[in-house]
Amino acid sequence: MPDTTPKPKRELPRREQPRREQIHEVASRLFSERGYHATSMRELAGELGMQGGSLYAHISGKEDLLVQIVNRASQQFDEALLSLRDVNLPADEKLREAMHRHILVVADNMDSATVFFHEWKHLSPEAYTRVTGWRDSIDHFYRDLVTEGMRTGLFRPDLDVKMAALLILSTVNWTYTWFHPQGTLTPRDVADGFADMLLSGLRAR
Incomplete structure (x- = not known):
């Protein structure tokens, strides 16, 4: 039988964290769950509530x-x-x-x-x-x-x-x-x- 157990909701990155730490935390989670190649910068930005281009103010790339x-x-x-x-x-x-x-x-x-x-x-x-x-x-x-x-x-x-x-x-x-x-x-x-x-x-x- 398919697993119908409700999945726990992912917490949004904590706002009190520095932005770079938020990016690091969410990237670790997405790379872990989906794999490095399967994770796009757009998806990462979406998880962080950011515009895609805004990420590059904090990092040089994936x-x-x-x-x-x-x-x-x-x-x-x-x-x-x-x-x-x-x-x-x-x-x-x-x-x-x-x-x-x-x-x-x-x-x-x-x-x-x-x-x-x-x-x-x-x-x-x-x-x-x-x-x-x-x-x-x-x-x-x-x-x-x-x-x-x-x-x-x-x-x-x-x-x-x-x-x-x-x-x-x-x-x-x-x-x-x-x-x-x-x-x-x-x-x-x-x-x-x-x-x-x-x-x-x-x-x-």
Whole structure:
């Protein structure tokens, strides 16, 4: 049977926000829901209650918006994760906290996270290169955590560091496809559940 549940109405951008922030918020939502290529500047202007040409007083174009969304998302992940490098915690506890912070960024920014992980492939070559550079830095962050755990005897000495880091990244990054911020699970619940399963395979016997 078709789903007849009434769909919640989308809130209009908050008027107290600066105009540029309103544009960023609505663009994140539309790119997330419809995709970057399927969203026109006219549709974006209509959602904002603006004339199409008025948008260009705030941005240079649609790709400029995509670059801004992707750059802001990467900065949020950097601020959440990279500060953990100098935290005095065992590698297993640090990994658990990293997964929580990673998932929390996704949960608090579902639209922009969806754009970041799904629409970044539409960036121009220069911006695309910056995103792949970011992905490499986060990959190395998780590889370093695994290596630290192996060095301190917490993790198995025979681990494939690259594969372990890819498994962790795939687990936390993919939450944007299914996590519901209004659901019964919190980001901490999800992170702890994933960490328990992953650490059972990583820890030394």
